[in-house]
Amino acid sequence: MDEKQHTFISKASLASPYFPTWCPGCGNFGVWTAFKNALTELQLPEEDVVIVYGVGCSGNMADFNRVYGFHALHGRAIANAVAIKMSNHRLKVIVVAGDGDTYGEGLNHFISACRGNHDITILVHDNQVYGLTTGQAAPTTEHGQKTKSTPTGAPEQAINPLGLGLTADATFLARGFSGDIRHLTQLIKAAIQHEGLSLVDMFQPCFTFNHHNTYAYFKERIYDLEKEGHNPTDKFSAWKKTHELNRLPIGIFYQEEGRVPMHKNFPQLDKGPLVNQSIAQINLSPILSKLS
Numbered sequence: 001m002d003e004k005q006h007t008f009i010s011k012a013s014l015a016s017p018y019f020p021t022w023c024p025g026c027g028n029f030g031v032w033t034a035f036k037n038a039l040t041e042l043q044l045p046e047e048d049v050v051i052v053y054g055v056g057c058s059g060n061m062a063d064f065n066r067v068y069g070f071h072a073l074h075g076r077a078i079a080n081a082v083a084i085k086m087s088n089h090r091l092k093v094i095v096v097a098g099d100g101d102t103y104g105e106g107l108n109h110f111i112s113a114c115r116g117n118h119d120i121t122i123l124v125h126d127n128q129v130y131g132l133t134t135g136q137a138a139p140t141t142e143h144g145q146k147t148k149s150t151p152t153g154a155p156e157q158a159i160n161p162l163g164l165g166l167t168a169d170a171t172f173l174a175r176g177f178s179g180d181i182r183h184l185t186q187l188i189k190a191a192i193q194h195e196g197l198s199l200v201d202m203f204q205p206c207f208t209f210n211h212h213n214t215y216a217y218f219k220e221r222i223y224d225l226e227k228e229g230h231n232p233t234d235k236f237s238a239w240k241k242t243h244e245l246n247r248l249p250i251g252i253f254y255q256e257e258g259r260v261p262m263h264k265n266f267p268q269l270d271k272g273p274l275v276n277q278s279i280a281q282i283n284l285s286p287i288l289s290k291l292s
């Protein structure tokens with residue numbers, strides 16, 4: 001790749017004329033800063049990156065980043081990201097979505113993307129409620145937590161995103177915290193650089209509608225996996241870490257190198273991305289005759 005022909009993502013190139021409408025104190029600000037740090041530090045060419053946004057407070061980031069992107073339907077961000085990757089596998093495809101979008105409406109897409117090891121990065125703003133719709137219980141809301149839609153306490157157990165990803169055979173699983181921007185930046189960079197499915201679940205306090213999972217709540221419980229010597233290639237150890245509830249680990253839980261990502265299973269793509277291939281050379285007659 002000739003570097004002279006490309007514009008690399010920078011803080012200046014990312015700048016949008018719109019400033020976030022998020023509530024003051026929202027954890028989305030920390031995630032946004034870490035995300036911009038990561039894109040800038042990786043020095044990726046603008047034309048090689050596409051962001052797919054879900055619906056929610058997090059998805060509103062679509063207006064605040066000046067970078068190629070697509071604002072998907074609720075629960076369909078991962079499905080769109082997979083389609084983009086298969087159409088043009090040279091792109092870095094990154095999903096920015098919330099916990100409701102990813103683990104609720106989009107749960108089937110999340111599991112399928114993990115199983116297929118699609119080479120996309122999924123960044124989940126996990127604030128444990130539906131923030132944009134003013135504070136209903138989400139799939140990650142703790143059992144017994146009172147919210148607008150569960151006034152006597154959430155009756156279900158919360159989804160465990162990293163445990164779920166591990167059982168679905170994802171090859172990169174991490175958790176960050178929006179209150180630790182430098183650490184989160186490094187996680188996002190590692191996820192984008194990973195070949196295969198990568199998930200960074202990010203604790204992101206919803207200052208306005210979740211008065212349980214606050215900055216203080218996380219700061220009391222969070223610890224750094226790397227500092228405690230966790231080996232991210234040890235799947236059994238990762239499994240145990242995903243089930244810690246009293247102390248909350250952040251960092252890379254699990255990473256498996258070398259598993260073939262989905263798009264490399266298709267020899268048709270050896271000739272280059274589908275978007276660059278002409279269908280004029282392809283004889284569809286035998287297939288169409290079978291369908292007629």
Ligand code: SF4
Nearest residue numbers: 023026057131206207
């Ligand atoms: Fe952030 Fe919650 Fe406000 Fe949404 S409702 S912008 S998640 S604080």
